[in-house]
Amino acid sequence: MKKYLLSFALVVLSVTAFAQTGYEKAMTEKITKLEACKSPEDFQALANDFQRIAEKEKDKWQPLYYVAFSFIQKGRIQMRDGKTADLDIPADQAMKYLASAETIENNSEIHLLKKMAYSLKMMVNPMQRYMTDGAKAAEELAVAEKLNPDNPRVALIKAEDMYFTPEQYGGSKTKGLELFKLALEKFNSFKPKTSVDPVWGKEEAEYFISQPLK
Structure with a gap:
């Protein structure tokens, strides 16, 4: 009986290890695509890919983080191209996923992305939003640095x-x-x-x- 229980335990461990390996493999495959993304459409597609992983891995903060990161990169390209009026959209999408990630783990990386999202929102109208979104961006940066200097x-x-x-x-x-x-x-x-x-x-x-x- 003990031998059977031991064998069953090993099977469970093997299945768990395989699942983790599958998750890491899927994540790594998508993460490596970040450097190849050149357009808002590229980052939107990658955000969709990470979102599908996040839907399966509900206890992991990293897929949610990378959904948000993809939206922020999309916004940064739009800003570079002078499309500042549209920056609220990717920034708000990023914030939604960061809020979910923060319920799983509160860390420096998440707060840094929140800073970047608020900075995007500020760039819609810097003169009007400096004291609102700009101030929130500074607060999030301070939290990110405090959590991990x-x-x-x-x-x-x-x-x-x-x-x-x-x-x-x-x-x-x-x-x-x-x-x-x-x-x-x-x-x-x-x-x-x-x-x-x-x-x-x-x-x-x-x-x-x-x-x-x-």
């Missing part, structure tokens, strides 16, 4: 903010560059907790460090 993506976004903010509003390309260097140092020592945790951002830090100041 060593998070390299927090340092990266702080560098972006400093680099791209006009000098008359407190920005500085020189100080931004120094923050990109600090971010890179943190990336070089950063180790994700799982194979599907966020790792994005290092290439961006390296890019800005390589650019001459103008």
Whole structure:
């Protein structure tokens, strides 16, 4: 009887391991597609893919995180293309999934994306929204940094903010560059907790460090 119970336990463990491997494989396959996305449509399709994984893996925060990240990247491309009037839509979609992710785990990565989503909303009308969405973005960044001061993506976004903010509003390309260097140092020592945790951002830090100041 003990032998039978042991065999049954091993079967259960094997099935569980296979399920985890299947989840990680599906996630890794989609995560690797992030770099290939070039258009809002690409990121929308990827958000849909992560959403399908999230519907199956209801106890995992990472699929919800990547749905939100895909929407934020979609919005950032729209912002780059001058379509700022439309930024509320991807930002609000991202916030919906981040709220769900936060019920599973409260961590620095989730709050950093909330900061990025609020920043997108602010860019719809910076003068009018600086004291509302801009303030919320700053609050979320502070929470993200408090939860994990060593998070390299927090340092990266702080560098972006400093680099791209006009000098008359407190920005500085020189100080931004120094923050990109600090971010890179943190990336070089950063180790994700799982194979599907966020790792994005290092290439961006390296890019800005390589650019001459103008």
